[in-house]
Amino acid sequence: MVESLVVDHVTKDFTLHYHRTLKQIAVATARGLPLKEQFQAVNDVSFTVEQGESVGLMGLNGSGKSTLLKLINGVMTPDHGTVRTRGRIAGLIATGAGFQPQMTGRDNLFLNGAILGMTETELKNKFDAIVDFADIGKFLDTPVSHYSSGMFARLGFSIAIHVDADIFLADEVLAVGDRPFKKKCLAKMQEIRQQGTTIFYVSHAAASVRAMCDRVLVLEAGRLNFDGPVDDGIRYLQYDDEDGDDPAFEGLMDAELGADI
Amino acid sequence: MRAADRAARNQQQVDEATRRKNAAKQARDLLERKSDSMPVVASPDGPRQIRVVDAELVDPSPTGGVVEVFQQRYLLRLIVGRQLAQQYAASVLGLLWSYIQPALRFGVYFFVFGVILKTHQGVPNFALRLFTAMVFVHYFTETWNGGTRSIWQNSSLVLKMRVPREIFPVAAMFVSVYHTGPQVLLLLVICAIVGWHFSLAAVGAGLLGLAILVTFSMAMALFFSALNVLYRDFQNIVQTIMQFIHFLVPMMYSYSVVNDLGKSHPILYQVYMADPLAEAVLLMQKVFWAPTVSDQSLLKPMFPSNLISRGLITLGVCVVLLYLSQKFFSRLESKFPENL
Numbered sequence: 047m048v049e050s051l052v053v054d055h056v057t058k059d060f061t062l063h064y065h066r067t068l069k070q071i072a073v074a075t076a077r078g079l080p081l082k083e084q085f086q087a088v089n090d091v092s093f094t095v096e097q098g099e100s101v102g103l104m105g106l107n108g109s110g111k112s113t114l115l116k117l118i119n120g121v122m123t124p125d126h127g128t129v130r131t132r133g134r135i136a137g138l139i140a141t142g143a144g145f146q147p148q149m150t151g152r153d154n155l156f157l158n159g160a161i162l163g164m165t166e167t168e169l170k171n172k173f174d175a176i177v178d179f180a181d182i183g184k185f186l187d188t189p190v191s192h193y194s195s196g197m198f199a200r201l202g203f204s205i206a207i208h209v210d211a212d213i214f215l216a217d218e219v220l221a222v223g224d225r226p227f228k229k230k231c232l233a234k235m236q237e238i239r240q241q242g243t244t245i246f247y248v249s250h251a252a253a254s255v256r257a258m259c260d261r262v263l264v265l266e267a268g269r270l271n272f273d274g275p276v277d278d279g280i281r282y283l284q285y286d287d288e289d290g291d292d293p294a295f296e297g298l299m300d301a302e303l304g305a306d307i
Numbered sequence: 308m309r310a311a312d313r314a315a316r317n318q319q320q321v322d323e324a325t326r327r328k329n330a331a332k333q334a335r336d337l338l339e340r341k342s343d344s345m346p347v348v349a350s351p352d353g354p355r356q357i358r359v360v361d362a363e364l365v366d367p368s369p370t371g372g373v374v375e376v377f378q379q380r381y382l383l384r385l386i387v388g389r390q391l392a393q394q395y396a397a398s399v400l401g402l403l404w405s406y407i408q409p410a411l412r413f414g415v416y417f418f419v420f421g422v423i424l425k426t427h428q429g430v431p432n433f434a435l436r437l438f439t440a441m442v443f444v445h446y447f448t449e450t451w452n453g454g455t456r457s458i459w460q461n462s463s464l465v466l467k468m469r470v471p472r473e474i475f476p477v478a479a480m481f482v483s484v485y486h487t488g489p490q491v492l493l494l495l496v497i498c499a500i501v502g503w504h505f506s507l508a509a510v511g512a513g514l515l516g517l518a519i520l521v522t523f524s525m526a527m528a529l530f531f532s533a534l535n536v537l538y539r540d541f542q543n544i545v546q547t548i549m550q551f552i553h554f555l556v557p558m559m560y561s562y563s564v565v566n567d568l569g570k571s572h573p574i575l576y577q578v579y580m581a582d583p584l585a586e587a588v589l590l591m592q593k594v595f596w597a598p599t600v601s602d603q604s605l606l607k608p609m610f611p612s613n614l615i616s617r618g619l620i621t622l623g624v625c626v627v628l629l630y631l632s633q634k635f636f637s638r639l640e641s642k643f644p645e646n647l
Contacts, residue, residue, distance in 0.1 A: 052364060060645045097360055106333050116644075120367030120469040123641045131367040133360040135469070144464040146389050148396035157389055160382040161468045212360045225346060232348035240351055242358025250341035257347045266330060283334050 049132065050097040050213060050244040051118065056127035058088040058113055087113040089268035090127070097132070097212070100245035102255035102276065104283055105265035111248050114265065115139055115215055118246065133212025136162050137246075138203060147191035151182060151201055154190050158202070162209045172208045179234070180204035181227075199223045207234050213244045232258065252280045369471040372633050373525070376474045386470075386478045390453075391485065393460075405486040409445055412553075413438060420559035430561055430609075431600045432501055439595040440558030440588045442494055443516070446487040447524045447584055448549050453479035454528020455535050455545045462647040472640055473633070476528040480521075494595060501599045509594045515618045516590030522625040523583040530632040533639040536646050555579070556588040563608035580611070586621045589614060 062083045065071045074081055088110045095101055105111050116122045117129050119137050144161060145154045155176060159169045177186060180201045185193060193201070200223060207214075216235065223231065235258065239245050247258050255262065255276060262279025264272035272282045369375055376383060395401040417434060420426045427433035457475035458465055465472055535541040557565055569576030579585060589610055597606055611617065 048360065049364060050360070061642075062645070098355065098358060106330060106337060116467075118367060120369065121467060122644050123366075123368045125641075129367055130364040132364045133362045135367060139467050144461075144468050146392060149389065149392050153388070153392070157385045160379075160385050161464070161470055166381045212358065212362070229346045229348060232346060236348055236350045240353065240355055242356045249345055250337050251345035252338055253347045254345035257349055280338075284331070284338060 047096040047098075049094055050099070051095040051132070051246075052128075052130040053091055053093050053114075053118070054128045054130075056088055056091045056114075056117060056124040056129060057086065058110075058117060058122065059125050060085045060087055086268050088117065088124070088265075091265075091268075091270040092127075093263060093270060093273055095244055095246075097244055098242040099261060100239050100247065100259045102259035102262045102279070103246060103248045103265065104250065104255065104262055104279060109265040110268040111265055112139070112217060115217055115246065115248060118213075119215055131213060134163055134209065135213045135215065136206050136209035136211035137213075137215030137217075138206045139215065139217050145190045145198065145202070148189055150188060151186045151190055151193070155201065155205060158205045159209070162206060164209055168210075176204045176208050179207070179230075196223050196227065200227055203231055207231070207238070211238075211243060213246065214238060215246045215248075217248045252283075256280065367469065369469065370637075371471060372637060373473045373477060373529070375471045376477045379471070379474070382470070383474060383478060383481070386474055387481045387485070390457075390478050390482050394482070402486075406489075409441060409490065413441055416441070416553070416559055426560045429605070431602065431605060432596060435497060435501060435599060436592055436596045437558055438497070439494060439592050440556060441553075442487055442490045443520060443588060443591050444553060444556060444558070444584065445490070446483050447520060447587075448552060449483035449486060450480045450524035451527045451531065452542075452545055452549060453482055454524075455531040455542050457528070458532045458536050458643065459539065459542070459647070466644055466647055472643065473529065473636065476525070476532045479528055479532075480525060483524075498595055498599060502601075503595070503598050506598060509598055512590045512615065512618070513594035515615070515622060516587045516594065519583050519587045519590070519618065519622050519625055522622065522629045523587070526625060526629040526632040529629070529636045533636045536643050537639070552584070555582060556585045557592075558588060561609055562589065562611065566608065566611070580617070583621050583625055586618055590618055 062085055063081070064079070064083070065074045065081055071081060091110075091114065103111050103114065113122065115137070116139060117124055118131065119135055119139055120129075120131075121139065144158060146157070149157070155173070156169055159172075159176075160166075164172070180197075180203075182193070182197050182201055185197060190198065190201070203223070214235070232254065235245060235247070239258070245258070247255065249255050249258075259276055262272065262274065262276045263270060264279055264283055272279050371378070391402075395404075398404065400407070416437060421433055421437070430436060454476035457479045458472060461475050464470060465475075531541055531545055553559075565576065565579060568579075593610060593614065597609075600606055
């Protein structure tokens with residue numbers, strides 16, 4: 047098998063600046079408030095994905111899924127460690143990102159396609175297919191500021207899915223569309239999965255992940271805590287303890303109480 | 308002590324266990340709420356194909372810098388179009404604004420400096436000389452100003468799409484070429500009417516001037532676009548410099564005045580002449596204006612005697628500046644997402 051994606055000890059820190067202006071900084075310093083804070087979004091994550099594998103990325107909100115996706119997509123660069131990818135990446139980090147509201151759907155389609163790495167001829171050849179899939183009809187020549195959020199998402203997804211990509215990233219943004227459209231998107235994703243494209247699917251919907259993926263990664267507070275088969279991953283995410291009757295936990299509480307007494 | 312240690316460790320474990328417990332609860336809630344959010348689509352029957360990817364494992368983020376931008380000319384063209392659409396959205400006069408402003412400025416400068424202060428005395432074709440300089444200074448200011456704001460203005464693209472980020476300052480330069488292009492055409496027409504004639508030396512000077520302008524404006528645009536992401540003050544600083552940049556190049560007054568200044572204030576003279584923009588303006592006047600003057604003896608005090616050698620050195624400095632700006636940009640680039 048050929049490696050499609052190698053993530054090696056990747057860490058991404060964010061520096062949050064609380065105060066921007068000189069006045070705010072002066073006030074904060076006088077009060078002894080912190081000026082900035084380091085925040086680790088992704089913490090020492092390593093994994094390898096083979097070409098043609100489809101991987102589900104799960105985790106709570108704020109666990110670093112989107113950051114990891116952005117690192118893979120190349121929008122961000124890691125502070126430590128390396129990300130290596132093979133071939134063309136198309137992704138839906140955010141649908142319709144970079145759509146210029148004043149420009150028509152048609153113009154935005156070309157711009158977005160070009161950003162995703164399509165050439166002029168490729169775009170012209172696929173134009174009809176993209177418009178067809180997006181199903182925006184007469185709105186094609188309307189500025190996208192008049193689009194509904196569903197239409198926005200449809201056009202964005204349609205462009206991304208028509209890039210002949212080797213790695214396809216799909217974030218939860220798909221959730222904007224209505225159900226028939228989501229179904230259409232997932233069917234299309236199954237199709238490209240069948241063609242051997244590596245798929246990275248971020249979702250909270252367990253059943254959908256089960257149908258789409260061969261493997262699940264679970265992120266918790268920036269750490270990769272699970273990497274394995276889909277069902278185990280979903281079970282792991284639920285932590286399998288229904289009402290806190292975790293024996294280890296109970297035991298600890300007792301020990302804690304004992305120590306206090 | 309040992310008991311305290313144990314207590315602390317226990318506390319830590321309890322904290323960890325509590326965190327896990329909370330996370331588990333959240334996860335269960337989330338799964339319950341979202342379990343139905345995406346439909347289930349079974350994979351189609353048939354064996355999975357094997358896709359052969361003929362490429363190396365590489366860093367997914369673009370690292371080619373300005374060079375990579377010019378390899379993606381189609382994308383660059385579209386981004387320039389996007390920028391123009393953004394600029395003229397909901398404006399009735401649209402593109403005309405890019406001509407009204409320079410035209411008015413030209414009128415005012417001509418009136419104040421030429422007519423009132425009489426700097427046109429002893430300068431044949433004063434208006435042409437002024438116009439030549441204004442066109443190219445306009446190109447520079449617009450590239451610099453537009454470039455400085457470019458990353459910040461396109462934050463949605465910078466944050467979510469993978470493009471070489473240098474494309475935005477470069478696009479700003481092309482937007483300004485788009486605006487100054489017709490002005491250069493007008494300039495050529497005027498030159499032809501007034502009586503321009505070809506000379507190899509003049510064209511050579513023009514190419515040198517152009518090279519200085521392009522490298523210098525690009526270096527400034529790159530450097531300030533990156534800085535402006537960290538501190539938005541820089542777009543105001545640039546804007547402030549814009550206000551007086553026209554007065555710091557020999558266009559409303561002639562070089563001979565500057566030369567006279569050099570006799571009493573040699574350091575000031577060197578500082579003034581070190582400005583690549585002043586050098587470029589002089590070179591451009593050498594191409595467009597100088598050949599139209601019939602009395603060549605008048606030209607002597609209008610240019611420094613070492614104009615070309617100065618120009619070559621300036622170009623060298625600008626190339627180095629561009630290189631350093633690119634280095635600086637690449638270094639700051641990874642900090643863009645958290646600062647936008």
